Amino acid sequence: MVRKLIILLLLISNVIVAQTLSKEGVKKLFKFSTFYTAVNGGTSLSNVEVFSVDNGLSTQTISTPYDYNLSLGLRKIARFGYENKANTFYDGTETNYSDAATVGKLKGVEYLFEMDFKRQEGEEYLDQHHFIRYVSDKYTVKAEYLEDGFADIKYLEASQRYRYKFNRKFSVNAGAVQRLSEPYGYNPLDEWLLDNGDIHYTYLALQEGYNVDVFNQLYYDPSGNVVANSAQVWEAVVIPRVLSDYSEKKRNKIKNSTLHSFVVGFDFYHYNKNYWCHGWGNILKMAKELNEDSSFKVSVKTLIGIGVSMATVISMWFMLQADIAEAKTLPEPPPQDVTRMEFDMKDKNIRLSIENTEKAVDDLKDRLIRMEDKLDKLR
Numbered sequence: 001m002v003r004k005l006i007i008l009l010l011l012i013s014n015v016i017v018a019q020t021l022s023k024e025g026v027k028k029l030f031k032f033s034t035f036y037t038a039v040n041g042g043t044s045l046s047n048v049e050v051f052s053v054d055n056g057l058s059t060q061t062i063s064t065p066y067d068y069n070l071s072l073g074l075r076k077i078a079r080f081g082y083e084n085k086a087n088t089f090y091d092g093t094e095t096n097y098s099d100a101a102t103v104g105k106l107k108g109v110e111y112l113f114e115m116d117f118k119r120q121e122g123e124e125y126l127d128q129h130h131f132i133r134y135v136s137d138k139y140t141v142k143a144e145y146l147e148d149g150f151a152d153i154k155y156l157e158a159s160q161r162y163r164y165k166f167n168r169k170f171s172v173n174a175g176a177v178q179r180l181s182e183p184y185g186y187n188p189l190d191e192w193l194l195d196n197g198d199i200h201y202t203y204l205a206l207q208e209g210y211n212v213d214v215f216n217q218l219y220y221d222p223s224g225n226v227v228a229n230s231a232q233v234w235e236a237v238v239i240p241r242v243l244s245d246y247s248e249k250k251r252n253k254i255k256n257s258t259l260h261s262f263v264v265g266f267d268f269y270h271y272n273k274n275y276w277c278h279g280w281g282n283i284l285k286m287a288k289e290l291n292e293d294s295s296f297k298v299s300v301k302t303l304i305g306i307g308v309s310m311a312t313v314i315s316m317w318f319m320l321q322a323d324i325a326e327a328k329t330l331p332e333p334p335p336q337d338v339t340r341m342e343f344d345m346k347d348k349n350i351r352l353s354i355e356n357t358e359k360a361v362d363d364l365k366d367r368l369i370r371m372e373d374k375l376d377k378l379r
Contacts, residue, residue, distance in 0.1 A: 029109060033076035041068040045121055064122050073114035078105040080278060081271035102140065102161070102173060102280050103267040109134050118149065125149025139163050140173060155181035159263065174264045177284065183257045188250035189243060201235075205242045261285050270324075 045064040083096060104110050109132065116127035131144035140161045147154035161175030192199050206212070209222030219228040219238060228234040265282035 030076070032078075033074060033111075035074050036071070037073075038071040039069070041066055043067065065119065067120050068118065070117040071114065072116075073112065075112050075114070077110050077112060080105050080269065082276045082278065101267065101278075102142075102265055102282065103135050103163070103171065103269075104133060105269075107135050107137070120150055123150065128154075135163075137163065137165055139175075153184070155179055161263070161265070169270050170266070170268045172264070172266045174262075177261045177263050179257075179259045181257055181259075183251065183254045186251065186254065188247045199243070201239045201243065204246060205239065208242060208246060210238075210242065 043064070043066050047064065048062045050060045050062060077096075077099060079096070099112070111132040112129065114129045118125055118127060126147065126149045128145065128147040131142065133142040134140065140163055141159070143156070143158045145154075145156045157177065157179045159175060159177045161173040163171055163173045165171040189199055192201070192204050194200055202212070210227075211220040211224075212218075213220070217230055218226055219234045221227045221238075227238050262285040263282050265280065267280040268277065270277045
């Protein structure tokens with residue numbers, strides 16, 4: 001863990017030093033960043049009643065404590081145009097689909113540092129997700145650390161890529177990816193499997209220091225303590241613990257796995273008020289573990305596949321550009337329907353005109369009445 005943190009801190013410090021050599025640079029680095037915290041809780045399992053008839057009927061209630069999640073984080077990731085939602089409240093814990101994009105919306109440094117203290121189904125654990133990404137016109141660098149405490153998965157991944165921009169919307173990249181993790185996929189119990197698929201757990205327990213008194217039906221741990229007085233308790237309670245301890249011990253003896261791979265990819269982003277398109281992809285050579293005998297080879301078949309993939313992506317980009325150019329030559333759409341504001345203004349003007357007309361009619365009526373009165377007097 002110390003080695004992982006040192007590598008991550010060195011990378012972060014190098015990027016920060018390269019970008020921020022002054023106080024103004026430090027202010028720029030943290031400008032528009034968001035510090036957030038969130039708390040939520042609930043219940044995942046209801047209480048379970050266990051009945052036993054060993055010494056008469058007895059009942060035991062197994063209760064599961066409530067679940068909780070306390071999140072703390074610091075985030076600076078520019079949202080793309082299609083992600084902006086003015087009426088949505090963001091607390092920073094959201095997972096956006098575009099966070100995994102190779103290239104962000106803006107050039108420069110983007111980062112995410114988040115820790116989640118959780119309890120689920122009675123198990124307390126820690127989740128972590130940290131990454132820092134630097135994007136420029138010529139290259140991209142990214143380092144990411146992920147830990148899922150509930151699934152017991154954690155790894156550190158880094159990538160360095162050269163980037164070639166065709167224009168503001170489309171770019172291709174090529175480089176290397178490295179991953180440092182525990183040796184996932186290794187099962188220490190495979191060597192104890194029998195032909196029928198079962199595990200020879202009794203011999204395994206004896207090898208680990210457990211003893212069995214067959215005549216008295218007593219089972220002892222390596223310290224000489226009685227841990228079971230029947231075969232049922234031995235198989236249901238003790239053996240699972242033996243298998244778990246043995247697997248953990250064997251995995252701890254294996255060094256962390258360091259894998260590397262060659263990667264090529266593309267990134268395309270177009271956005272306006274009428275439509276948008278955001279896509280990215282990566283092609284990776286089969287990952288290989290690094291050691292003193294490692295060598296890097298790329299077969300002709302792999303190169304052909306990469307070339308065909310890149311040609312397909314580029315042709316799709318040119319087709320999209322042609323469609324956009326054709327759309328620009330089409331006649332403009334008819335004006336939109338009258339808005340509510342325009343309707344209200346027109347309605348107000350019409351009502352005002354009617355009122356003015358009514359006043360004018362009343363004035364004419366008064367004048368006609370006065371004229372009739374004058375005619376009557378003359379007669």
